[in-house]
Structures are given as structure tokens and as C-alpha cells.
Amino acid sequence: MVVEYEEIPEESSCFAAGSPQDTARLVIDRARKDDLADILFLANNRRIAEKLTNMPHPFTYEDAKALVKRCEVQLPSQATFAIRMKNTGRFIGAIGFNPLAEDFGAVHLGYWVGEPFWNQGYATEAVQSVIEFAFANGVKELSASCRVSNPASHRVLTKCGFKQDGTTKLHSLGAMAVVDATRFTLTRTQWIANTRWGSAG
Template identity: 30%
Template sequence: MGPPRLPLFVCVSVSRAPFSLCRKAVGIIKFHGHEIVTHPAYRRRRGARKGELVFHRSERLFLRPIWPEDWQGVLGGIRDESVVRNLATVPWPYDENHAREFAGRAFDPFHPTFLATRASDAAVVGCIGLGAVEGREAVELGYWIARPFWGQGFATEAGRAVVGIARVLGHRELESSHFLDNPASGRVLRKLGFEPTGRIVQRHSCARGQEVEAAEYRLRLVASEGERQRAA
């Protein structure tokens, strides 16, 4: 028996959220067998000028934008030194003020950040998103998974969803990296199709308060002209 069939639409009602996402309100983009759900009404409420707010339902996860009231779920998942030490820009100790600030950030429709929740019970599994790289026209994939959910394939599942969303948004290439003492993230990136660039760089870790060696990866989302000609 194959995996359960995903619904044609996703219907969500979030406590204290501005609206309930319902059947008549959503737009559906089908991509590689997945449903990417957009909601223009919510985009207007949040003030995004271009693009649409994206929701994604994979086999076990529901990826949605982070709302201010999600700060407790974020804090519960990331307030763990074993999680934070593997991230570049997250401080340690991580407290309520950090979580509130993160959950209250404005949504960028072209560099979305998602709260990854377990579809069966809405438990916060982690966060994943796309970020602009300062000073360069580059897009970086970043994520964290709460420790109770390590080793269950959630990072790979969420990563595949966000890579698909990046393609729909028109991004041509993604970058990512991991600290050398966190090889598990390297395995996830390879499963997503990222390739090592061969470069080892010094990247600052806010949590550790020092520079840490990191391996860089790249994933091309759009084939080059030479590759297209060879394929033809």
C-alpha cells in the first residue's frame, strides 16, 4: 500500500489568527505531486506587496508561516543548546524575548520562513526557510529541528518541500552550509541534491561566540544553457 493520498486542499483554523483558511479561499499550485497552498487574502492582511503567503502539506508535516503567537512553540523547540550550537545566527542562551522577536518578524514572500509542525497533532517539529545573503544575490537554505524529532527524516522531508517552493518562486540556485562538527546536516543536504563546493570557511557562531569551520554546499535549481543543450 502506498503513502496516504494528500488532500486536494488544506483547511486550517488557527487560534487567534486573522482568519481561517478554508476551501473557497485557497489557491493551489501542484508541484511534483505536492500541493502548495497560497492565500492572497492573508497576503493583503499581512501587507506583503508581491507574491503570496505559502502553506505546504507534505506526507507528515504542515509548513506554514510563523505568527506572533507561535513564540512559545518556537521557544520550546529551540531552547536546547544541542540545537542552537549548530546554527550560525541564533544566540545562546535563547530566551522568551528572542522567540517573540523571531515570531514577530515581517513575512518576506520571496524568502519565506516556515514553522514545521507535525500534521497529525500540530506539534512544533522545527523551522525551515530561505534567506537572502547580505551583499550578494544569493539565497540560503537554513533549518533547525527540535531534538525529540531528530533521526526521523523530518529535516529531509521539510527540505524537499522548501526546495520545491524555491523553484516555484523562481530562485535559480540555493546555498547552504554546516559546521564540520555537525555532519548530520551534511547528509541531509546531500539527500536534497546539494553538492559540496569544496570550500571550508570560517563562519561565526553566535551561540559559541567564535568562528567555526563550515562546509559550503550549492544546489542549482535551473539548468545552465550548456546543460539544456546537452539534454536536448
């Protein structure tokens, strides 16, 4: 399960924003050095890279170390987290967001989950947790995008309350091509309304 994932710039300053809440099956926290083997094994997959913008293929050990380093950066509108199994602690993917320069208070969400863990609901759990975390830390709007040819991620984003907001073209390092993508958005106001409606139901 993958969605378009933007690189998050490495910064020297950190913001102790905490971590998203655990889900029924997942822990969302920082990647660690002892995750490097799992990161490399899962991320070095062309099927994932072709669906993302900035994930290289081959994915090297240096790329895995860079992901761990990005998890050290936590700002109100910028963070990267590991997705890991609660019962084993194993790393299974990554999720994060970074600011949209043209829209203060808005961030772009991206995630990927290793292929052995696709189609099991893990992406939906992780996205829901990070949505709540982002809005609790002052984010006003989330955007995301995924390839038109990736219906699984369309379903994840729709389940999590995102609305389609047109189409765009993105350059994918893994696909080595410009690809068609669907844009999605979710505002804090919409999310609150959806949450209240769900509670009332």
C-alpha cells in the same frame, strides 16, 4: 537536526507567496503566537545554538516572538516558516531562506529542528518542500552551510540534491567561536534534472 541559519531582516512589506507544500508528515506554514511556548522550549537548547550562526543561547521569550514576526514576512527571495507535525499541528522547528547580496537570484537556506525530533527524517522532508517552493518563486540557486562536525545535516543536504562547494568559517553565537563549515549549493537546473531523473527511475 540543524544547519547554519541566517537571521532574516524584519521588513514592513510582505509578499503573498503562499507556503510550501505539505509533506507526508509535516505542514510548512507561518509560526503563530500559540507556538511561542513550543518555540521557546525547543530553541532554548545549546546543542542547537552551537550548530547555528545567529541563534542566541539562552533563547528568550523575546527571541521566540521575533521568530514569529519574521514569519509574517514573505518575499520572493526571503521567507521564514514554521515546521509542524501534520497530525498534531505542533511546532517542531523552523526553516527559511534569505537573499545573497552578492548574487541576484540566489538565496541562503537555513533550518533547525528541535532535538526530540532529530533523526526521524523531518528535516529532509522540510528541506525538500522548501526547495520546491523557492524554485517555483523564481529563485535560481540555493546555498546552505553546516558545521564540519555536523554529519547529520551533511546527509540531509546531500539527500536533497545539494553538492558540496568548499569550506568556510562562520561565527556561531551559540558556540561563541569561529567554526569550520562546509558550503553546499543547488541550482534550479540541477534540481530539475534530479527530479526528472528520479521520476524516470
